[in-house]
Amino acid sequence: MSEFEPKIVAFVCNWCTYAGADLTGTSRIKYAQNVKIIRFPCTGRIDFMLLLKAFAEGADGIIVSGCHPNDCHYTSGNFHARRRWITFRSLLDFLGIDVRRIQFSWVSAAEGAKWAEIANTTVNNIRELGPYTDYAKVAVHLKKEAKV
Amino acid sequence: MQTGNYSINEPSMSKLFDNLAEKGKTMYAPKNRGERILFQKVEKFGEIAGDYLLTANSAKEVVFPRYEKVFSYKKTQDGILINDPTGNPFSEVVLWGSRPCDAAAFIPMTNTFEKDYIDNLYVKRRKNLLVLSFSCNTCDEFCFCTSVNGGPGNTAGSDILFTRLQTGDFLAEIITEKGKKVVEENSSLFEASTAEGKEQSLAKVEPRFNQDEIQAKLQELFENPLWAEKSRACLGCGTCAYICPVCSCFDIQDEAHGSQGTRLRCWDSCGFSLFTLHTSGHNPRPDQGTRWRQRILHKFRYMPDKSKIAGCVGCGRCSRSCPAGINILDTVTAL
Amino acid sequence: MNELIKKAASLLEANEVQVVIGYGLGSAKRPQAIFVTTPAGCEQLMFDNRCIQNLAVYLTKQEIRKLGKPAIVAPLPVLRSIVQLVAEQQLTEGDLVVLGIDPDGKLLEFSSFKAIESFLSDHKIVIEEKYLKKIEEIKNMPVGERFAYWVELLEPCFKCYACRAACPLCYCTRCTIENNQPQWIPVASHLQGNLEWHVMRAMHLAGRCTDCEACYHACPLGIPIHLLNKSLIQDLSESFGDYGPKISEPNMLSSFDPDDKESFIR
Numbered sequence: 001m002s003e004f005e006p007k008i009v010a011f012v013c014n015w016c017t018y019a020g021a022d023l024t025g026t027s028r029i030k031y032a033q034n035v036k037i038i039r040f041p042c043t044g045r046i047d048f049m050l051l052l053k054a055f056a057e058g059a060d061g062i063i064v065s066g067c068h069p070n071d072c073h074y075t076s077g078n079f080h081a082r083r084r085w086i087t088f089r090s091l092l093d094f095l096g097i098d099v100r101r102i103q104f105s106w107v108s109a110a111e112g113a114k115w116a117e118i119a120n121t122t123v124n125n126i127r128e129l130g131p132y133t134d135y136a137k138v139a140v141h142l143k144k145e146a147k148v
Numbered sequence: 149m150q151t152g153n154y155s156i157n158e159p160s161m162s163k164l165f166d167n168l169a170e171k172g173k174t175m176y177a178p179k180n181r182g183e184r185i186l187f188q189k190v191e192k193f194g195e196i197a198g199d200y201l202l203t204a205n206s207a208k209e210v211v212f213p214r215y216e217k218v219f220s221y222k223k224t225q226d227g228i229l230i231n232d233p234t235g236n237p238f239s240e241v242v243l244w245g246s247r248p249c250d251a252a253a254f255i256p257m258t259n260t261f262e263k264d265y266i267d268n269l270y271v272k273r274r275k276n277l278l279v280l281s282f283s284c285n286t287c288d289e290f291c292f293c294t295s296v297n298g299g300p301g302n303t304a305g306s307d308i309l310f311t312r313l314q315t316g317d318f319l320a321e322i323i324t325e326k327g328k329k330v331v332e333e334n335s336s337l338f339e340a341s342t343a344e345g346k347e348q349s350l351a352k353v354e355p356r357f358n359q360d361e362i363q364a365k366l367q368e369l370f371e372n373p374l375w376a377e378k379s380r381a382c383l384g385c386g387t388c389a390y391i392c393p394v395c396s397c398f399d400i401q402d403e404a405h406g407s408q409g410t411r412l413r414c415w416d417s418c419g420f421s422l423f424t425l426h427t428s429g430h431n432p433r434p435d436q437g438t439r440w441r442q443r444i445l446h447k448f449r450y451m452p453d454k455s456k457i458a459g460c461v462g463c464g465r466c467s468r469s470c471p472a473g474i475n476i477l478d479t480v481t482a483l
Numbered sequence: 484m485n486e487l488i489k490k491a492a493s494l495l496e497a498n499e500v501q502v503v504i505g506y507g508l509g510s511a512k513r514p515q516a517i518f519v520t521t522p523a524g525c526e527q528l529m530f531d532n533r534c535i536q537n538l539a540v541y542l543t544k545q546e547i548r549k550l551g552k553p554a555i556v557a558p559l560p561v562l563r564s565i566v567q568l569v570a571e572q573q574l575t576e577g578d579l580v581v582l583g584i585d586p587d588g589k590l591l592e593f594s595s596f597k598a599i600e601s602f603l604s605d606h607k608i609v610i611e612e613k614y615l616k617k618i619e620e621i622k623n624m625p626v627g628e629r630f631a632y633w634v635e636l637l638e639p640c641f642k643c644y645a646c647r648a649a650c651p652l653c654y655c656t657r658c659t660i661e662n663n664q665p666q667w668i669p670v671a672s673h674l675q676g677n678l679e680w681h682v683m684r685a686m687h688l689a690g691r692c693t694d695c696e697a698c699y700h701a702c703p704l705g706i707p708i709h710l711l712n713k714s715l716i717q718d719l720s721e722s723f724g725d726y727g728p729k730i731s732e733p734n735m736l737s738s739f740d741p742d743d744k745e746s747f748i749r
Contacts (some may be wrong), residue, residue: 048682048686049667049668049679049682049683052678052679052682056675069741070741076739079739079740079741079743080737080739082739082743082745082748083723083735083736083738083739083743084736085745085748086722086723086743086745087686087689087690087715087718087719087722087736088686089747090714090715090718090719090722091682091685091686091689091711091714091715093622094618094621094622094629094711094714094715094718095629095630095633095678095682095711096624096626096627096628096629096630096631096632096633097626097630098626098627098630099747103749104747104748104749105748105749106748106749118749134627134630135630138634138674138675138678139674139675181639181704182636182639182704182705182706182707183705183707184704184705186639186704188639204703204704204705205639205641205703205704214641214642214671214672215671215672215673215676289511290511376546379546380516380518380546380547381515381516381517381518381541382546383540383544383645383648383649383701384544384648385643385644385645385647385648385649385701386642386643386644386645387643387645387701387703389643390641390643390703391643391703399670401663401666401669401670401671402666403666403669403671404665404666412670412671414670414671414672415641415642415672417643420644421656422657422661435545435546436544436546437546467511469703471536471645471648471649471697471700471701471703472515472516472536472649473509473511473513473514473515473516473536474515475509475510475511477510478509478510
């Protein structure tokens with residue numbers, strides 16, 4: 001059996017973390033290839049339901065990342081996001097959705113090395129936790145019903 | 149076409165259940181679930197709830213699931229593949245412990261799905277369904293089966309109707325060929341008998357109105373302040389429709405997944421504001437009053453007008469469960 | 484009770500209001516919402532501990548608004564909902580007369596919404612002990628078991644949306660779940676559809692829910708969905724301080740504090 005390669009979806013803001021991840025590349029810092037980045041205008045724009053959709057589609061882990069507090073391009077998007085994540089994380093945890101698989105971080109446009117480190121540690125953590133099937137299993141009816 | 153009366157004792161009942169389950173049939177029966185008793189799949193006789201008047205949900209899910217695949221598709225290099233589920237085998241289902249009103253509901257339901265357009269999904273499920281009902285020996289203030297041509301010992305819609313007699317044994321009335329086959333295959337459990345003692349064991353459900361009179365009155369009451377008045381407390385949820393054993397409106401939904409997907413039919417309710425909303429933004433039933441009117445008219449006028457069968461079996465579930473305490477009897481008896 | 488009936492009748496008599504939203508005995512001897520439009524009709528008004536439906540839900544319904552200016556019989560849960568509706572600009576001063584009922588059953592009169600708010604500051608939302616225990620019990624399950632617990636609990640849900648319809652704060656005329664082209668939350672009541680619907684419901688009520696339990700009482704299948712809201716109320720009050728409807732402060736989830744504390748963001 002081949003070794004488990006975690007699938008990680010990263011929801012990042014355009015202004016800080018996306019630019020930071022770009023810097024990781026231009027700085028020639030290598031990091032795990034398991035992370036698929038999806039760019040948003042702001043962390044405040046990331047709908048909580050997207051995280052569940054990622055799990056439903058088979059993601060084993062999720063990264064949500066944006067500008068450090070006080071650095072938001074839109075002044076307060078990340079402050080609002082932070083409250084929302086505190087709330088959502090508490091709800092997910094209560095529902096038994098594994099919050100260890102969701103990594104939140106602040107990565108600025110200058111923190112190319114931090115992005116690589118966040119990505120690598122998340123991949124390693126998820127590798128240790130193993131594949132996440134709990135949530136995908138409730139969504140599996142889609143594929144079962146769709147069987148042609 | 150009643151084909152005979154038998155008697156069966158309690159231990160044999162459990163044996164009968166096991167025999168049916170052993171044949172690989174899916175057993176549905178009333179079972180405790182959290183705070184309610186619901187019709188759901190059961191494995192063992194012991195799981196069946198003992199003391200219940202009616203389940204909170206109706207039994208219609210056995211023939212009309214809350215969501216059901218109509219077809220699925222997949223785009224491939226060779227074109228689009230379509231999967232039609234009516235070609236698949238349908239499992240044999242036994243509905244155990246339904247009440248006469250639950251069973252009677254299959255008649256208007258069948259009329260809806262098999263009258264002009266033959267709905268193969270329904271036809272196949274209904275064909276594979278064995279209905280083993282139990283007469284009612286209790287009732288409550290919401291029951292009104294006797295006002296809509298039913299009754300606590302009504303046999304319509306059942307394959308076998310069991311009635312618990314005062315002796316403790318059960319009278320088994322064989323109603324259909326399907327029912328007859330059950331007796332034949334389990335003949336050691338049944339003893340020939342008469343229907344004696346049935347009437348005395350049944351609940352007394354007082355008639356509350358006359359269905360024919362209501363149907364006649366409803367021909368003229370389309371515009372009437374009563375509809376708004378009686379539905380004033382209505383919250384516009386779908387509870388009454390979803391727990392109704394006869395309501396069978398549905399909505400078509402597509403769940404797409406890349407180049408493949410599924411078309412589903414999902415329950416819908418005339419109580420929802422979106423039910424009749426047009427694309428233009430116009431809504432011919434703009435408020436709960438007109439929606440409530442539709443519900444009453446559909447059940448007590450349109451269905452009997454069209455097919456001589458009322459769309460209500462008098463189980464009273466809608467009144468028992470309405471979150472705003474609306475009682476359908478209040479409207480019908482006020483007409 | 485006489486006090487309430489007299490007050491309601493006098494309001495209708497003076498044409499200060501055109502309808503009184505209150506509780507009355509229904510035909511099956513159950514309390515239910517009634518809408519009284521004549522002084523004589525006020526005799527039907529009643530209140531006891533069986534009156535658990537949250538009447539505030541009717542304040543935003545078009546069918547009821549059409550009847551004219553309302554007076555509303557408002558025990559504690561209704562008062563809380565009214566304040567939250569005011570905070571969300573769904574009600575303005577002068578829109579209605581509030582016939583408050585204090586926890587001892589005495590009639591309360593309020594000069595303004597602010598007065599209700601200050602009355603409520605002495606009657607804070609407190610999650611009952613039995614629910615705290617239940618929440619604790621769920622939180623102590625291993626994560627996979629906890630998930631299985633919820634999947635099993637939510638499985639019977641057939642999405643009649645009684646929880647939404649009974650909630651005074653679910654007043655949107657078009658709900659996210661009805662936006663289905665493309666579909667965002669599955670409409671079908673399969674496991675994913677049910678789970679995502681209840682997650683969405685809980686999230687949209689986070690920081691707004693006033694713990695009236697209307698959703699739970701409305702559920703025809705008796706699913707304890709209010710546990711989600713209660714757990715959030717508990718956690719939010721730990722994270723963001725004093726929880727409860729307020730006119731004078733912005734909503735919890737539409738505001739922030741630059742010093743909000745968490746321990747999970749790196």
